[in-house]
Amino acid sequence: MSLLDVKNLTKRYRRDLAVDHLSFSLQQHTATALIGPNGAGKTTALSMLAGLLKPTTGSITWDHTTGVGFLPQHPRFFPWLTALEFTEMAAKLSGVEAKKVRQQATRTLEFVGLAPALNKKTGTFSGGMKQRLGLAQAIVHQPELLLLDEPVSALDPAGRREIMNLLKSLQQDTTILYSTHILNDAEEMTDQLLFLQQGKLVEKGSLEEVKERYAEPRIRIHFQTAEDAGGFSRHMPWEAVQNGNRIDVAVTAKGPGMQEILTALTAAGDKVVGVERQTASLEDIFMKVAGGR
């Protein structure tokens, strides 16, 4: 069942189209990753969905009883409030019942790993702590739909891992739409990928569908030395890319078949130390899509 339907959503700033006829749906309890280069329109799209920005044209259809939580790209806090005071304020503003506010805020702060900082002023918080607090204010009212603008991009790898794990645990009973620059994260938590470029949706589908569409299998061959790799690729009739002691051979309709490669490898004997099959990573696909294939 779709929780939200977006049709031809467009935002124009003077002559520039920041978001250009964007259409997609969010199915309940799924995670959707919105990816695209700087300036692609991710923040503008999320801000319209969060109701903070008026679309120029297009429609956003959803059941208005659905609770929505939003984490902006650069969340701001009142530095003189403690984490608990701030989260309680967010809970009240989001309509949490007065008698449940304290308990709900405390539990949420514990969930995002801020239990030791409950009574610390937010003005003293590190970037990672602020990001956790931003997430806490977005989820304190247990929304069904969570919109997150770059929830992990500002964090170090350990912080990213932790927040991604928190988001994955929320995914069981929440629908999540999040933007990210970190493609490994998108690969990890996504039922649907939306690639934005210059405001337009240029690719959409599940991770498997998108990978299948851009699949370009390659065989990676590792040699003892870079000289061995160079010698092999010079005497080989196929197109290969050398990188130190390894080469990548594209397996295409016109290129070599597996059998031919294996025969060539046998001839190379003990200069070869390993062979592996590679498929396109999301990073490769992103470069192709963003590069205007």
Ligand SMILES: Nc1ncnc2c1ncn2[C@@H]1O[C@H](COP(=O)(O)OP(=O)(O)OP(=O)(O)O)[C@@H](O)[C@H]1O
């Ligand atoms: N208030 C504004 N006035 C004019 N142009 C704007 C405004 N906000 C955004 N834009 C333009 O709209 C386009 C999309 O910007 P947006 O911030 O939505 O992209 P983004 O994908 O979130 O980028 P980033 O990854 O850098 O955050 C950009 O060309 C930007 O310059």
